[in-house]
Amino acid sequence: MKVLGLTGGIGSGKTTVANFFRELGVPVYIADDEAKELMNSDPGVKKAITEIFGENSYTSNGLDRKYLADRVFKSKELLEKLNAIVHPAVNRHFEEWKSKQQSAYVVYEAAILFEKGGSEKCDFTLLITAPHEVKIERLLQRDNSSLEEIEARMENQWSDEKKAALANFIIENNDLSRTRQEVRNIHLIMLQSA
Ligand SMILES: CC(C)(COP(=O)(O)OP(=O)(O)OC[C@H]1O[C@@H](n2cnc3c(N)ncnc32)[C@H](O)[C@@H]1O)[C@@H](O)C(=O)NCCC(=O)NCCS
Numbered sequence: 001m002k003v004l005g006l007t008g009g010i011g012s013g014k015t016t017v018a019n020f021f022r023e024l025g026v027p028v029y030i031a032d033d034e035a036k037e038l039m040n041s042d043p044g045v046k047k048a049i050t051e052i053f054g055e056n057s058y059t060s061n062g063l064d065r066k067y068l069a070d071r072v073f074k075s076k077e078l079l080e081k082l083n084a085i086v087h088p089a090v091n092r093h094f095e096e097w098k099s100k101q102q103s104a105y106v107v108y109e110a111a112i113l114f115e116k117g118g119s120e121k122c123d124f125t126l127l128i129t130a131p132h133e134v135k136i137e138r139l140l141q142r143d144n145s146s147l148e149e150i151e152a153r154m155e156n157q158w159s160d161e162k163k164a165a166l167a168n169f170i171i172e173n174n175d176l177s178r179t180r181q182e183v184r185n186i187h188l189i190m191l192q193s194a
């Protein structure tokens with residue numbers, strides 16, 4: 001079974017594109033979401049997070065994402081520590097999930113695919129791009145995040161130019177109907193390659 005890695009900077013439109021693949025019946029694994037699920041459910045992951053980031057990492061409602069985000073996106077060292085706990089757990093979980101799928105290919109969506117070696121598990125990669133100001137505008141509309149918080153995350157991600165040099169496919173996500181059509185074209189290529 002082939003794996004199509006789907007990535008893009010914060011606010012580029014990855015989740016929107018992932019949903020277009022879902023509409024075509026392709027199984028989609030969203031690494032950001034599964035990571036958060038594992039941070040709430042995997043005892044080894046929870047223990048490691050509490051040891052490094054303290055008891056305040058969890059409230060009675062589970063992982064305190066704001067508390068963790070405030071720490072890791074201001075310190076490369078702490079972000080590396082969190083990545084080192086979470087990424088191996090996500091990799092194991094993805095392999096288990098993939099073995100249960102029945103389709104020509106699956107989509108693996110991750111914000112930091114090239115940065116952290118996630119592209120090694122992919123046969124093809126798709127990069128979603130949008131101009132810097134457009135991404136910021138979309139995020140300010142979607143979230144409660146401040147400009148400062150958004151830029152702190154962007155600083156921990158590679159530029160589109162650096163990622164574009166490595167990607168097999170690139171979608172400039174401006175007009176949504178065009179993006180949907182480009183997803184259909186890539187879907188056909190993936191089916192042919194399977
Ligand atoms: C710090 C956490 C709890 C904050 O959660 P929150 O709900 O606010 O953000 P979410 O995970 O949905 O990510 C939103 C965006 O932030 C950026 N981002 C998230 N993790 C990272 C990271 N490790 N490096 C750079 N950017 C990141 C991405 O653009 C992502 O799309 C969370 O981001 C996290 O645990 N990150 C570290 C683990 C990780 O790498 N997860 C992602 C895939 S495995």
Ligand SMILES: Nc1ncnc2c1ncn2[C@@H]1O[C@H](COP(=O)(O)OP(=O)(O)OP(=O)(O)O)[C@@H](O)[C@H]1O
Nearest residue numbers: 009010011012013014015016138142173174175176
């Ligand atoms: N082509 C587009 N035109 C207008 N709005 C869009 C377009 N694509 C996505 N959006 C909107 O922009 C916002 C960001 O898109 P989306 O959530 O898909 O990005 P993302 O890359 O998954 O973000 P994150 O990195 O934060 O997870 C959403 O509110 C989405 O509805």
